[in-house]
Amino acid sequence: MDKLSYQLVMIDGVPAGLLGLSELFEQLYQEGVLPYDSELAGKLVAGVRKHNYIPKAAIESYQEALKLEYLRFYHQRKSGKPLAPRDYGLWEGRPREQIPWFPIVSRDLCNGCGACIEICPKGVFVKEDSGKVFVADPFLCIVGCCFCKSACEPKAILMPKQDMLNAYRISKK
Numbered sequence: 678m679d680k681l682s683y684q685l686v687m688i689d690g691v692p693a694g695l696l697g698l699s700e701l702f703e704q705l706y707q708e709g710v711l712p713y714d715s716e717l718a719g720k721l722v723a724g725v726r727k728h729n730y731i732p733k734a735a736i737e738s739y740q741e742a743l744k745l746e747y748l749r750f751y752h753q754r755k756s757g758k759p760l761a762p763r764d765y766g767l768w769e770g771r772p773r774e775q776i777p778w779f780p781i782v783s784r785d786l787c788n789g790c791g792a793c794i795e796i797c798p799k800g801v802f803v804k805e806d807s808g809k810v811f812v813a814d815p816f817l818c819i820v821g822c823c824f825c826k827s828a829c830e831p832k833a834i835l836m837p838k839q840d841m842l843n844a845y846r847i848s849k850k
């Protein structure tokens with residue numbers, strides 16, 4: 678059997694390493710499964726469980742995180758952009774993917790004004806066909822930045838609290 682891909686996904690702010698995610702996403706994409714398919718969450722969890730352990734109590738969190746990842750994959754795949762894994766670099770000596778600092782957009786509150794896309798220097802947001810935006814590449818977000826949150830009039834963007842970052846700073850003696 679070919680070696681499976683390995684990808685870090687943030688589940689409730691904690692990184693989880695998952696095997697075979699790219700292969701699963703590609704299979705769903707080829708089957709024409711859309712990011713808002715009502716059966717997507719079930720298909721994702723069933724597919725991920727073939728190669729990974731998901732605790733029962735965490736299923737809902739996995740579903741939310743996997744749907745977001747698939748949404749991102751789907752739009753990238755559709756746009757024809759390369760899907761090669763990115764090197765997000767380090768933050769205070771830790772891999773950037775281990776720092777749960779990125780915006781979360783409320784689909785209910787977002788009015789599609791595009792202010793976050795305009796202000797973000799890193800291209801974290803992408804507008805979807807519905808006009809609303811989604812966080813396409815969370816780990817491109819600059820740790821500690823809150824520009825988009827300030828620019829979002831309907832307060833659709835949530836950012837973590839600055840204090841949270843202290844737990845991720847490696848102590849320097």
Ligand code: SF4
Nearest residue numbers: 787788790791793829
């Ligand atoms: S600034 Fe807020 S309301 Fe406007 S597109 Fe971004 S998330 Fe949506």
Ligand code: SF4
Nearest residue numbers: 797801818819822825
């Ligand atoms: S916090 Fe800053 S870097 Fe991160 S998404 Fe918002 S504007 Fe972009």
